[in-house]
Amino acid sequence: MNNDLSDLRVHLITYGCQMNEYDSHLVASELAARGATIVDSVPEANFVLVNTCAVRGKPVEKVKSLLGHLRKEKERRRGRFLIGMMGCLASLEEGQEIGRRFGVDVLLGAGAIHKIGDALRETRFWDVGFYPEVDEIVPPPPQGALSAFVTLIRGCDHHCTYCVVPKTRGPEISRHPDLVLREVEGLLEAGVLEITLLGQNVNSYGKDQPDYPDFAELIRRVAALGVPRLRFVTSHPMNFSDRIIEAIAETRAVGQYVHLPVQSGSDRVLKRMAREYRRDYYLDRVELLRRSLPDLVLTTDVIVGFPGETEEDFQQTLDLYDQVGFDSAYMFIYSARPGTPSYERFEDLPREVKVERLTRLIEKQKEWSLRRNQAWVGRQVEVLVPGPAREEDWALGHDQSNHPVLLPVAEVGEPGLYRAVIEQASPHMLFGKVLGKVAAPGEVA
Numbered sequence: 001m002n003n004d005l006s007d008l009r010v011h012l013i014t015y016g017c018q019m020n021e022y023d024s025h026l027v028a029s030e031l032a033a034r035g036a037t038i039v040d041s042v043p044e045a046n047f048v049l050v051n052t053c054a055v056r057g058k059p060v061e062k063v064k065s066l067l068g069h070l071r072k073e074k075e076r077r078r079g080r081f082l083i084g085m086m087g088c089l090a091s092l093e094e095g096q097e098i099g100r101r102f103g104v105d106v107l108l109g110a111g112a113i114h115k116i117g118d119a120l121r122e123t124r125f126w127d128v129g130f131y132p133e134v135d136e137i138v139p140p141p142p143q144g145a146l147s148a149f150v151t152l153i154r155g156c157d158h159h160c161t162y163c164v165v166p167k168t169r170g171p172e173i174s175r176h177p178d179l180v181l182r183e184v185e186g187l188l189e190a191g192v193l194e195i196t197l198l199g200q201n202v203n204s205y206g207k208d209q210p211d212y213p214d215f216a217e218l219i220r221r222v223a224a225l226g227v228p229r230l231r232f233v234t235s236h237p238m239n240f241s242d243r244i245i246e247a248i249a250e251t252r253a254v255g256q257y258v259h260l261p262v263q264s265g266s267d268r269v270l271k272r273m274a275r276e277y278r279r280d281y282y283l284d285r286v287e288l289l290r291r292s293l294p295d296l297v298l299t300t301d302v303i304v305g306f307p308g309e310t311e312e313d314f315q316q317t318l319d320l321y322d323q324v325g326f327d328s329a330y331m332f333i334y335s336a337r338p339g340t341p342s343y344e345r346f347e348d349l350p351r352e353v354k355v356e357r358l359t360r361l362i363e364k365q366k367e368w369s370l371r372r373n374q375a376w377v378g379r380q381v382e383v384l385v386p387g388p389a390r391e392e393d394w395a396l397g398h399d400q401s402n403h404p405v406l407l408p409v410a411e412v413g414e415p416g417l418y419r420a421v422i423e424q425a426s427p428h429m430l431f432g433k434v435l436g437k438v439a440a441p442g443e444v445a
């Protein structure tokens, strides 16, 4: 096979986080550049590529069941059908074993996805290395998008005991700032209004490359290109320095939204998780954030039912919730992942205990979310409506603080940025009335 892929009709299926969404876009554009057609369904495709996630047991189960269907499809088509597996699960021995079992033809670990073109020259291609070249590709802007991701740093140098990511995505490698800035410029020219900088730990940007700017400096440089709205995920409290908080406060495009995963409110649990900070340190970061950003909207990630978590430890998490008052949170039940230190070392808690604690935490978060959201009633916000309305009556967008906001379809003509006043709040949503359009795609607000 040569490198002309014009016979290939590719369907991409993506699980996992925004980093995987970005990677799928990157791979799709590489394939399209070589002549392949991207299609929307399995029946139309002769190559189905699954971008996988391994962070909890559930996404792994989903991938297995999908691969089961694809193996049957391959049998039905007598081999004229390729199955590809890429991303985080593919990086792990567990994923490679699954790949062998389900007859996967092409397997690319999360750090080798740029090899997709080479991979399709061979009948069977597996590569699970971590290559810095993956970040030399500057994918073209996604068509018609108002909101886009840009990868800043890959991998993770932390060692949280529950987490597979350091294994799936390898060590931290920062992307060259010129490439980041070039990609952002391209997106702005294409009319993108919101850019999210991505990394497992964006705050570490530049630590591995002394001649690169640090994250605080990079925020300023990216914003200086004229990005109307700038976001970043994810931050680790340990690397969330005063310098970064200062840069956020000085950069209008960033707004006052921060996602800062805490994971637990108990020092004992944080230590067993190897999170490298104590509860008081986290609270100190929150205090400085609130002082610097008076309208701060703060969200977090929490793991409930970590091995050895006692009722008292859990109470500490509930208590931290009341001290901080998060605007919203992703709350997860601990999932024991093979190959992680906590899987090897500790015994899992009974499922009922974990589920019961999660239910109580969700209840508490709901109260806080409602309280925090109600404080926005009567205030003016800017809402980015990224695509056509999916519901009959309401168009979904998000404001500068990343609240999901519903606007009446009748008041929203087309995707774009709208000024609105918040009239009502629920725990998960704000409801607004449109006052006018701020910027159409291509105009800078």
Ligand code: SAH
Pocket: 055, 056, 156, 162, 163, 164, 165, 199, 200, 201, 234, 235, 236, 261, 263, 301, 302, 303, 332, 333, 334, 335, 336, 337
């Ligand atoms: N790098 C990011 C998050 C990566 S994974 C950070 O450190 O903040 C996203 C979230 O998944 C984590 O914040 C954590 O809350 C959750 N998570 C990771 N491993 C998990 C596991 N084994 N069980 C349950 N939740 C997990």
Ligand code: SF4
Pocket: 156, 157, 158, 159, 160, 163, 164, 165, 166, 200, 201, 236
């Ligand atoms: Fe996983 Fe911890 Fe790294 Fe986040 S910081 S990706 S939770 S090891």
Ligand code: F3S
Pocket: 015, 016, 017, 018, 019, 020, 052, 053, 054, 055, 087, 088, 089, 164, 165, 168, 169
């Ligand atoms: Fe999943 Fe990998 Fe993201 S494990 S959460 S897709 S970094």
